[in-house]
Amino acid sequence: MLKAQFDHTNCSDCPIRHRAVCAHCDVDELEALEGIKYYRTFEAGQTVIWSGDQMNFVGSVVSGIASLTQTMEDGRTQMVGLLLPSDFVGRPGRETAPYDVLATTDLVMCCFRKKPFETLMGSTPHIAHRLLQMTLDELDAAREWMLVLGRKTAREKIASLLSIIARRDASIAPKQKPGPIVFDLPLTREAMADYLGLTLETVSRQISALKKEGVIELEGKRHVTIPDMRRLMDEAGDDSDGGFLV
Amino acid sequence: MLKAQFDHTNCSDCPIRHRAVCAHCDVDELEALEGIKYYRTFEAGQTVIWSGDQMNFVGSVVSGIASLTQTMEDGRTQMVGLLLPSDFVGRPGRETAPYDVLATTDLVMCCFRKKPFETLMGSTPHIAHRLLQMTLDELDAAREWMLVLGRKTAREKIASLLSIIARRDASIAPKQKPGPIVFDLPLTREAMADYLGLTLETVSRQISALKKEGVIELEGKRHVTIPDMRRLMDEAGDDSDGGFLV
DNA sequence: GGTTCCACTTGATCTCAGTCAAGGTTTCGT
DNA sequence: ACGAAACCTTGACTGAGATCAAGTGGAACC
Numbered sequence: 001m002l003k004a005q006f007d008h009t010n011c012s013d014c015p016i017r018h019r020a021v022c023a024h025c026d027v028d029e030l031e032a033l034e035g036i037k038y039y040r041t042f043e044a045g046q047t048v049i050w051s052g053d054q055m056n057f058v059g060s061v062v063s064g065i066a067s068l069t070q071t072m073e074d075g076r077t078q079m080v081g082l083l084l085p086s087d088f089v090g091r092p093g094r095e096t097a098p099y100d101v102l103a104t105t106d107l108v109m110c111c112f113r114k115k116p117f118e119t120l121m122g123s124t125p126h127i128a129h130r131l132l133q134m135t136l137d138e139l140d141a142a143r144e145w146m147l148v149l150g151r152k153t154a155r156e157k158i159a160s161l162l163s164i165i166a167r168r169d170a171s172i173a174p175k176q177k178p179g180p181i182v183f184d185l186p187l188t189r190e191a192m193a194d195y196l197g198l199t200l201e202t203v204s205r206q207i208s209a210l211k212k213e214g215v216i217e218l219e220g221k222r223h224v225t226i227p228d229m230r231r232l233m234d235e236a237g238d239d240s241d242g243g244f245l246v
Numbered sequence: 247m248l249k250a251q252f253d254h255t256n257c258s259d260c261p262i263r264h265r266a267v268c269a270h271c272d273v274d275e276l277e278a279l280e281g282i283k284y285y286r287t288f289e290a291g292q293t294v295i296w297s298g299d300q301m302n303f304v305g306s307v308v309s310g311i312a313s314l315t316q317t318m319e320d321g322r323t324q325m326v327g328l329l330l331p332s333d334f335v336g337r338p339g340r341e342t343a344p345y346d347v348l349a350t351t352d353l354v355m356c357c358f359r360k361k362p363f364e365t366l367m368g369s370t371p372h373i374a375h376r377l378l379q380m381t382l383d384e385l386d387a388a389r390e391w392m393l394v395l396g397r398k399t400a401r402e403k404i405a406s407l408l409s410i411i412a413r414r415d416a417s418i419a420p421k422q423k424p425g426p427i428v429f430d431l432p433l434t435r436e437a438m439a440d441y442l443g444l445t446l447e448t449v450s451r452q453i454s455a456l457k458k459e460g461v462i463e464l465e466g467k468r469h470v471t472i473p474d475m476r477r478l479m480d481e482a483g484d485d486s487d488g489g490f491l492v
Numbered sequence: 493g494g495t496t497c498c499a500c501t502t503g504a505t506c507t508c509a510g511t512c513a514a515g516g517t518t519t520c521g522t
Numbered sequence: 523a524c525g526a527a528a529c530c531t532t533g534a535c536t537g538a539g540a541t542c543a544a545g546t547g548g549a550a551c552c
Binding site for chain 4: 496497498500507510518519
């Protein structure tokens with residue numbers, strides 16, 4: 001039994017809550033994964049993969065944040081997804097990347113070579129199922145975000161983003177106290193603007209406004225405290241506190 | 247061999263290009279599908295399923311158009327997907343619908359009872375694969391649409407929508423001549439506005455403008471001719487004519 | 493310790509799309 | 523044929539967010 005080599009205690013890099021398909025948590029056929037799994041690290045700002053490039057791996061984020069970004073010829077850009085630790089990247093059965101993947105912060109990814117991974121998927125229906133589930137989740141998140149982009153005001157957009165990051169952060173370090181939520185913004189104002197379909201100036205102004213009105217507290221430019229999560233979510237226009245994730 | 251009972255000639259309702267998982271095209275285990283497949287029809291404006299409802303079927307659109315819509319408490323709505331003939335609806339492994347499904351026109355759907363369908367999926371990896379592929383396509387389309395919602399001008403949004411409908415229409419009746427493209431708009435101005443994150447007045451104005459400038463021709467309010475597809479796509483800000491579909 | 497660079501903030505102004513309002517057309521029921 | 527209800531168009535005005543521009547604060551690098 002090879003399992004011992006790959007169990008959680010042997011893999012300090014991977015967080016326990018590895019939602020993605022991963023040797024440590026999901027696959028008994030560990031022999032099949034030996035040699036096709038590897039780690040890659042990126043510095044903040046580096047491009048993981050360019051839109052249109054050959055994509056010969058799939059994988060999941062171990063630490064750091066990556067973004068999926070689309071760009072028009074004239075330079076307008078829209079972030080179409082945010083990859084937080086445990087999120088999966090890649091398209092089984094797709095040759096090229098449909099958008100740029102950028103390391104927003106320093107980034108560690110746990111990758112699998114694509115071909116063998118696909119083979120494994122063919123012989124392990126359980127993985128295909130898992131992947132389908134995850135893709136459906138992503139689709140829901142994308143569609144939820146369409147409502148944000150299409151119908152919310154700048155202020156609501158900012159509040160929506162903050163509450164997503166807060167919730168996501170809390171679930172990774174699930175010390176869910178009833179008290180204030182504290183986290184560091186992993187995105188620059190510009191990255192937030194690209195995610196929200198705004199300009200960085202508008203982002204800055206709205207954050208200042210939320211701060212002045214006490215909805216959030218700021219220490220420096222990135223360290224955020226949310227004294228009352230309920231209030232933030234009201235600002236976001238969300239009714240359901242039902243957990244949609246990025 | 248039961249196949250004869252279900253082959254294309256026996257199913258006048260279903261279009262040949264049934265992209266979805268369907269007894270006629272994809273499954274040899276036809277016995278398994280007998281009794282779990284049925285047709286439902288809806289009139290324009292009817293609700294197929296409400297957000298939050300129990301969803302006990304999956305299926306695909308045979309004819310007509312359905313929309314996936316999200317609504318905020320204050321009534322703002324955003325369409326998050328358009329279901330054209332051959333598109334799939336439903337969430338294997340999900341209990342409740344995440345958004346409203348509305349019949350935008352008169353609608354015929356080819357449905358499968360969910361439980362047996364899931365069972366079948368478990369025993370037929372081929373279907374799970376197909377479904378994963380389709381979900382990934384939908385995800386790409388949703389993300390492409392995020393760029394439209396977040397970064398395009400009203401004019402570009404209209405042009406984007408028209409070119410999607412035109413392309414989609416052409417692929418269903420693939421008589422792809424190089425000449426002008428002709429089709430009927432399946433959406434009201436209001437529905438277009440909900441899809442594009444605009445108001446119906448703005449939609450109307452932009453369509454009038456495109457008409458005045460000869461980018462499109464209109465006969466009545468719905469019958470559209472596109473004399474030069476290339477020009478429309480320039481207006482949409484799309485560079486790649488690469489086929490992204492709704 | 494100063495210079496440089498980068499991320500951010502704030503102000504002034506402009507513009508695109510939203511809002512409010514009125515009127516036109518088509519369709520459908522009686 | 524008439525009236526009502528959808529659906530669509532157009533105009534005048536308003537306002538949220540974009541654009542342009544100047545300035546602040548902190549970290550890194552000689």
